[in-house]
Amino acid sequence: MTKRLKLVDILALGFMTFAFFLGAGNIIFPPQAGMLAGEHFTSAMTGFLITAVGLPLVGIIAVAIAGGGWKGLTRDLPSGLATLMAVLIFIIIGPAFAAPRAGLVAYEIGFKPFLLEPGQVELTAFSIVFFAVAMFFSLSQGKLIDSIGKLLTPLLFAALAILAIAVIVNPQGDVAAAQGAYVNNALTTGFLEGYNTMDTFAALMFGMLIVDVIRKKGIEDNKTTCMYLIYAGVIAAAGLAFVYISLFYLGSTASEVAAGTQNGGEIMAAYVNALFGPVGQMILAAIIGLACLTTVIGLVSACADYFSTLTRWTYRRWVVVVSLVCAIVANVGLKQLIAISVPVLFALYPVAITLIGLTFIRRWLPNPALGYRVVLGVALLFSLLDAVKVMGVDMSAFNFLPLFDVGMAWLLPTVAAMIVAKWLGTSSDKFAQA
Structure with missing residues (x-):
């Protein structure tokens, strides 16, 4: 008899997948795009949703169709080329760009505002602590559903829901005029902006990690595994769409309270401060910190899981190495x-x-x-x-x-x-x- 997951485990699997995807780029880019798109935010948001929600979901489904792994996706390519592609993507979404960026965003938006005179020492100290925490959770590969899906993600989603409801009920301004490329090419500009989330890359790689997590829950049948993988993708896509729509609307109504801001993080900080006052920074810090932490856990785990299949190093050793490299690269600076x-x-x-x-x-x-x-x-x-x-x-x-x-x-x-x-x-x- 084929073993089945309980409903709570399916939801936790979906929440875990959602949390893996929802990281730095997913938080900081939509508000800025919404602000620039202004009156054209619906078209820009549609383009963004295609690359930042639609493609990752289709990517998860593709992984399921291909048998749940990178080898299935690339079986018609030379093995050396397929491995090179995978290594490059893992480096991009792992220690080179996405994971350090998540740590930097957590510092810039969630921690730095509370410091009197932030400098390189503070960034270095934060990087060490942040990636050490991510490493701790990543080491328990078989417990990712329990630690991420059942513990951290519900807290993250609750904080995001509070923000989304507040933005819809009490917008802080009128929708402004479109700017720059959004004036004439809102749809395609939003589409390209979705690249910055890196979630299509992540979908191809997280698919393998999620399959491993499902297998560790005792699901051995391939058809059942793929079914749960698609369930997880659909739940994650629904959550991402909810977040992006609210953040795009936040940005489109932020021109009055966020004038002179330079990026999406500053837009969010100004908007949340206008909505909630001093306590707003605490809410924002919780959202950014949890979003970035859960994503880094997913990225570190995925990288370590794949690299351990290519070398004699164990999964746990790769977790330590990848976390250490991420902490070092994070000190380069967000910009x-x-x-x-x-x-x-x-x-x-x-x-x-x-x-x-x-x-x-x-x-x-x-x-x-x-x-x-x-x-x-x-x-x-x-x-x-x-x-x-x-x-x-x-x-x-x-x-x-x-x-x-x-x-x-x-x-x-x-x-x-x-x-x-x-x-x-x-x-x-x-x-x-x-």
């Missing part, structure tokens, strides 16, 4: 870290999106091995053009490319490559009809 990460995201995010798309059309490809190579190669080639442009290099010679002006030159060529792949030869691959 510098974001500036470095943006070109990388523009280069690799389309590749991740394309890989997800290929998972759903694979059964119709006569030669999946050839099709994957061609389509992913096209996606990478054109996404590199977008990445170089973001770095400030003059790329005006490529302005003739469709959507190049909005940073999505990769999209139409990749779709065309997918269509062409339908006729790229025949295959004796034993998976071709899978």
